[in-house]
Amino acid sequence: xxxxxxxxxxxxxxxxxxxxxxxxxxxxxxxxxxxxxxxxxxxxxxxxxxxxxxxxxxxxxxxxxxxxxxxxxxxxxxxxxxxxxxxxxxxxxxxxxxxxxxxxxxxxxxxxxxxxxxxxxxxxxxxxxxxxxxxxxxxxxxxxxxxxxxxxxxxxxxxxxxxxxxxxxxxxxxxxxxxxxxxxxxxxxxxxxxxxxxxxxxxxxxxxxxxxxxxxxxxxxxxxxxxxxxxxxxxxxxxxxxxxxxxxxxxxxxxxxxxxxxxxxxxxxxxxxxxxxxxxxxxxxxxxxxxxxxxxxxxxxxxxxxxxxxxxxxxxxxxxxxxxxxxxxxxxxxxxxxxxxxxxxxxxxxxxxxxxx
Amino acid sequence: xxxxxxxxxxxxxxxxxxxxxxxxxxxxxxxxxxxxxxxxxxxxxxxxxxxxxxxxxxxxxxxxxxxxxxxxxxxxxxxxxxxxxxxxxxxxxxxxxxxxxxxxxxxxxxxxxxxxxxxxxxxxxxxxxxxxxxxxxxxxxxxxxxxxxxxxxxxxxxxxxxxxxxxxxxxxxxxxxxxxxxxxxxxxxxxxxxxxxxxxxxxxxxxxxxxxxxxxxxxxxxxxxxxxxxxxxxxxxxxxxxxxxxxxxxxxxxxxxxxxxxxxxxxxxxxxxxxxxxxxxxxxxxxxxxxxxxxxxxxxxxxxxxxxxxxxxxxxxxxxxxxxxxxxxxxxxxxxxxxxxxxxxxxxxxxxxxxxx
DNA sequence: CATGATTGCGTAAACGATAACTCAGCCCAA
DNA sequence: TTGGGCTGAGTTATCGTTTACGCAATCATG
Numbered sequence: 001x002x003x004x005x006x007x008x009x010x011x012x013x014x015x016x017x018x019x020x021x022x023x024x025x026x027x028x029x030x031x032x033x034x035x036x037x038x039x040x041x042x043x044x045x046x047x048x049x050x051x052x053x054x055x056x057x058x059x060x061x062x063x064x065x066x067x068x069x070x071x072x073x074x075x076x077x078x079x080x081x082x083x084x085x086x087x088x089x090x091x092x093x094x095x096x097x098x099x100x101x102x103x104x105x106x107x108x109x110x111x112x113x114x115x116x117x118x119x120x121x122x123x124x125x126x127x128x129x130x131x132x133x134x135x136x137x138x139x140x141x142x143x144x145x146x147x148x149x150x151x152x153x154x155x156x157x158x159x160x161x162x163x164x165x166x167x168x169x170x171x172x173x174x175x176x177x178x179x180x181x182x183x184x185x186x187x188x189x190x191x192x193x194x195x196x197x198x199x200x201x202x203x204x205x206x207x208x209x210x211x212x213x214x215x216x217x218x219x220x221x222x223x224x225x226x227x228x229x230x231x232x233x234x235x236x237x238x239x240x241x242x243x244x245x246x247x248x249x250x251x252x253x254x255x256x257x258x259x260x261x262x263x264x265x266x267x268x269x270x271x272x273x274x275x276x277x278x279x280x281x282x283x284x285x286x287x288x289x290x291x292x293x294x295x296x297x298x299x300x301x302x303x304x305x306x307x308x309x310x311x312x313x314x315x316x317x318x319x320x321x322x323x324x325x326x327x328x329x330x331x332x333x334x335x336x337x338x339x340x341x342x343x344x345x346x347x348x349x350x351x352x353x354x355x356x357x
Numbered sequence: 358x359x360x361x362x363x364x365x366x367x368x369x370x371x372x373x374x375x376x377x378x379x380x381x382x383x384x385x386x387x388x389x390x391x392x393x394x395x396x397x398x399x400x401x402x403x404x405x406x407x408x409x410x411x412x413x414x415x416x417x418x419x420x421x422x423x424x425x426x427x428x429x430x431x432x433x434x435x436x437x438x439x440x441x442x443x444x445x446x447x448x449x450x451x452x453x454x455x456x457x458x459x460x461x462x463x464x465x466x467x468x469x470x471x472x473x474x475x476x477x478x479x480x481x482x483x484x485x486x487x488x489x490x491x492x493x494x495x496x497x498x499x500x501x502x503x504x505x506x507x508x509x510x511x512x513x514x515x516x517x518x519x520x521x522x523x524x525x526x527x528x529x530x531x532x533x534x535x536x537x538x539x540x541x542x543x544x545x546x547x548x549x550x551x552x553x554x555x556x557x558x559x560x561x562x563x564x565x566x567x568x569x570x571x572x573x574x575x576x577x578x579x580x581x582x583x584x585x586x587x588x589x590x591x592x593x594x595x596x597x598x599x600x601x602x603x604x605x606x607x608x609x610x611x612x613x614x615x616x617x618x619x620x621x622x623x624x625x626x627x628x629x630x631x632x633x634x635x636x637x638x639x640x641x642x643x644x645x646x647x648x649x650x651x652x653x654x655x656x657x658x659x660x661x662x663x664x665x666x667x668x669x670x671x672x673x674x675x676x677x678x679x680x681x682x683x684x685x686x687x688x689x690x691x692x693x694x695x696x697x698x699x700x701x702x703x704x705x706x707x708x709x710x711x712x713x714x
Numbered sequence: 715c716a717t718g719a720t721t722g723c724g725t726a727a728a729c730g731a732t733a734a735c736t737c738a739g740c741c742c743a744a
Numbered sequence: 745t746t747g748g749g750c751t752g753a754g755t756t757a758t759c760g761t762t763t764a765c766g767c768a769a770t771c772a773t774g
Contacts, residue, residue: 019512021730032754037732047752064488068434069730071425073759079468087454088447097444100471109485111436112469114457125461131421132466155376272659299654302629302661378760389724394761404722426760430729718773725766736755744746 020061029057040065071133080108080325081129083139085117090297091267091314092140095162098318099138106326108135117142130155136325138162144204158328160321165206170337172328174321176312177341178207182214184346185264185292185310190222192352194262194290198230200249200274202242202266208233211294215264227258234270242266246273254281261289262352268293268300271307275351279304286354296347306349313342377418386414397422428490437465437682438486439495441519442474447654448624448671449497452519455675456495463683465492474499487512493682495519501561515685517678522563527694529685531678533669534698535564539571541703542621542649542667547579549709551619551647555587557606557631559599559623565590568651572621584615591627599623603630611638618646619709625650625657628664632708636661643711653704663706673699 022040026033031054038045039054046054071077080103084092100110111129115122119142126148129137137152137159146169152159160172182199189197199215202208212231219226232252234245246265253260254277265271271293278289285291285305293300296311320340328335379397383390388411395402396411403411428434437460441449457467468486472479476499483505486494494509494516503526509516517529539556546554556572559565569588576583589609591602603622607630610617622628628650635646642648642662650657653668677697685692 023730033731034733034755035753038753041732045752050752064484066429066730067489068425068428069759070732071759072423072429072730072761073732075759077425087444087457088450090445090447093445093450096469097471100444100469101473104470104482109468109470109489111466112453112457113461113466114454116458127421128466132424272656276659297656299629299656299660302633303656304659304661304663306661380760390761391725391763392723395723398762402722407722423760426729427762428729429731429760430762432729716774718771720771721769723766723768726764728763729761731759733758734756736753738753739751741748741750743748 019066020063021066022063025054025057025061025063028061029054075133077133077135078108079132079134080110080322081126081132081134081137082110082112083115083122083125083129083137083141084112085115085122085140085142087112087114091163091295091312094314095140095318095321098315099322102319102322103326108326115142119143119145123148126152130157133157135329136160138321138325140164141166158325158331160325160328162317162321163207165339167206172324172337172339174317174324174340175207175342176317176344178210179214179217181294181310181312181344182211182216182264183218184214184344185211185294186215186218187222188308188346188348188352189262189264189290189292190218190224192262192286192290193355194260195224196227196230196258196260197224197262197264198227198232198253198260199264200246200253200266200270201231201233202270203233208266211264211266229256230258230260234266242269243273243276246270247277248273250274250277251281254278254283259289263289263291265291265293268295268297268307268309271309271351272303275303275305275307286350286352290352290354292352294344301349305351308349308352309347311345311347313345316342376423377420378423379420382411382414382418382420385418386411432490434490434492435465436489436491437467437493437495437679438483438489438491439467439469440472440479440482440486441469441497442472442479442499444469444471448520448652448669451671452497452675452678455672456679459676459679460683465683472499476500476502480505483509487514490514492686493517495678495682497521498523515682515688517682517685519674519678520564522696524563529681529694529696531674531681531697532564532699533674533701535567536571536574538651538667538669538701539568539573539621540575541571541701542568542651543572543575544579545665545703545705545709546619546621546647546649547575547581549619549643549647550712551617552581553584553587553615553617554581554619554621555584555589555610555617556621557603557610557623557627558588558590559627560591565623568621568623586613587615587617591623599626600630600633603627604634605630607631607634608638611635611640616646620646620648622648622650625652625654625664625666628666628708629660632660632662632664643707643709647709647711649709651701658706662708665706665709666704668702668704670699670702 022033022036026036036054039051096112113125115125122142137157140162141164146166149169163175165173201212232249234249263274265274271291274291275285278285293307293309296309300307300309379390379393382393393411396408444450453469470482472482479499497519498521503523506526520532522530558569589606591606620631622631628648631648635642640646650664650666653666657664657666
């Protein structure tokens with residue numbers, strides 16, 4: 001039996017076709033708001049028959065809970081924040097995609113913001129997400145300092161670093177084993193007979209440092225000399241100038257007296273720039289110079305010279321980062337920070353297809 | 358002069374270092390909550406001297422408004438929802454990126470969800486975003502029907518369709534002029550001397566229809582015959598199988614008695630598949646068959662054969678869609694739906710570099 | 715000098731939901 | 745008959761802000 005609504009609510013409904021509230025259902029069924037709320041949340045307090053009736057009526061009236069009201073009292077927003085340096089970069093796009101897929105089923109939504117590789121902008125975006133009280137934060141950071149992370153910690157909001165980590169910061173981290181990336185790539189070049197292997201490294205991030213370290217270790221283990229000037233950097237302005245950076249760095253390498261016969265590039269865009277420079281100078285890939293990239297971006301098998309690349313399994317990184325974040329949200333007290341390393345995999349293509357050792 | 362807090366709030370602060378509230382500032386300064394709130398929103402009600410003092414103290418105490426509380430009473434979430442078929446697709450990634458950049462400055466955040474080209478999932482995601490009361494919705498839809506849009510309209514939430522539009526739906530739309538895309542591409546092939554031009558079209562979306570129509574019109578205007586069987590489709594399963602779809606379609610075209618000498622492909626992934634098939638069959642691009650794609654994706658100038666492509670200016674699409682959405686949020690009553698078409702631009706590369714007419 | 719407007723701030727009641735109690739009725743054992 | 749424990753509801757306060765008023769004090773006006 002229906003009960004009539006009060007005049008005020010009636011008017012409001014007519015004016016703006018407002019969404020139904022618990023109160024509306026309660027009045028409609030002659031029950032109290034709390035009873036409806038309890039049914040909604042599966043409280044054991046409610047009689048079986050009442051529960052069924054309410055559930056049915058809720059469906060009929062197309063009830064959808066008001067997240068704002070809920071968040072206000074429970075403190076939970078059912079929202080995860082993600083900050084990436086560049087959404088256009090296939091690596092981060094894939095990470096975002098798999099995070100989204102992972103949390104979707106658990107009822108969470110994803111707020112994505114891009115820092116455009118700008119530390120200051122990243123700070124702002126983090127603040128914005130904190131102000132919105134996201135339940136957890138996933139960050140592929142372009143920072144130099146750890147200041148903004150301290151701020152997150154103050155707020156006691158769980159966060160997970162993706163791809164790039166920070167020394168001296170006891171934070172959760174999910175990313176690829178960068179040293180292994182460097183080793184894999186460099187070992188492969190060595191196996192293919194390269195003896196003067198250069199490395200074009202990225203800016204001052206953990207990622208770049210790790211890969212460079214792996215490169216050095218691989219050379220050392222094969223007793224190959226680390227030729228001075230064979231490690232170049234694309235500069236500090238971030239990932240975005242990867243291609244031009246790779247191009248310029250390679251031009252310098254080509255002018256070098258001991259011209260390299262293999263180049264391990266920080267990532268695929270850099271490798272593209274490198275290949276452009278090599279081919280532009282009239283040299284052949286891989287006969288004169290072999291090239292390895294990292295990231296295994298889309299279409300890298302259909303490039304002018306199909307590119308050998310180290311796959312970071314970005315999809316797994318996203319998935320595991322999301323799962324880790326969700327577990328932190330559910331956790332009671334403070335949990336010991338966890339580091340999860342994904343194992344990289346070498347994808348061999350034409351850019352290193354030369355005479356074996 | 359500071360006033361002491363009540364025991365209860367004190368305890369809470371200590372336990373979880375809760376964010377400061379208006380109440381905290383008010384008590385701290387011996388003012389009322391409302392006064393602080395008014396200062397925050399720039400009400401003209403407050404004396405100049407008080408305003409300055411409050412503003413200063415707010416900064417000092419690192420006040421950040423609680424969005425949930427605000428949303429609860431004002432109905433505004435300062436959140437925009439975006440639904441795309443696939444974040445990994447560079448087109449949508451770029452659109453997302455520029456939307457994000459456009460709304461950032463206005464204080465909005467972006468909730469991004471991916472439908473994975475699945476209409477049912479898209480419905481769910483739209484519902485989810487509606488339940489969260491986003492201020493506006495941007496959708497690049499994978500739907501067949503207009504049902505879910507009706508639902509959005511019921512809720513009176515402004516929405517803008519991106520890239521794909523629907524006949525018979527009076528909705529806001531921002532996308533490329535698809536017919537012009539088809540004309541541009543086909544005319545170009547004709548100018549380059551192609552006479553048997555095939556088209557590999559996309560699934561049943563407005564985008565695919567428009568491009569196919571442009572293709573037909575261009576042929577007709579040059580009095581070229583529309584050879585039966587020269588229009589193939591990659592199938593209905595969406596954009597994601599672009600590359601294999603293009604490959605298979607092209608294999609069929611190659612087996613055709615009147616083998617085409619030019620192919621206009623629905624998009625770049627399809628074009629990649631097509632090129633793979635052509636080269637795999639031992640034919641040359643563009644000498645035997647010229648290829649045009651659409652989308653002008655990253656690195657398409659460094660492919661095995663650099664690909665001529667129609668640029669959709671996805672960045673402009675995102676920017677204008679965002680601006681349109683924001684204007685709708687601000688608008689008072691119902692506004693007449695607006696359609697904004699971005700003008701496509703042909704980027705000529707090697708895949709069509711053959712003897713001119 | 716009384717009246718009315720203006721300035722500057724405070725009070726109380728929402729917004730929609732949940733948390734923490736309370737409480738009536740019933741059953742059962744002592 | 746009394747008391748204790750369930751069961752299945754309802755009451756009330758609260759989350760942090762905003763909205764709509766209320767109301768002194770000051771100022772101008774005739």
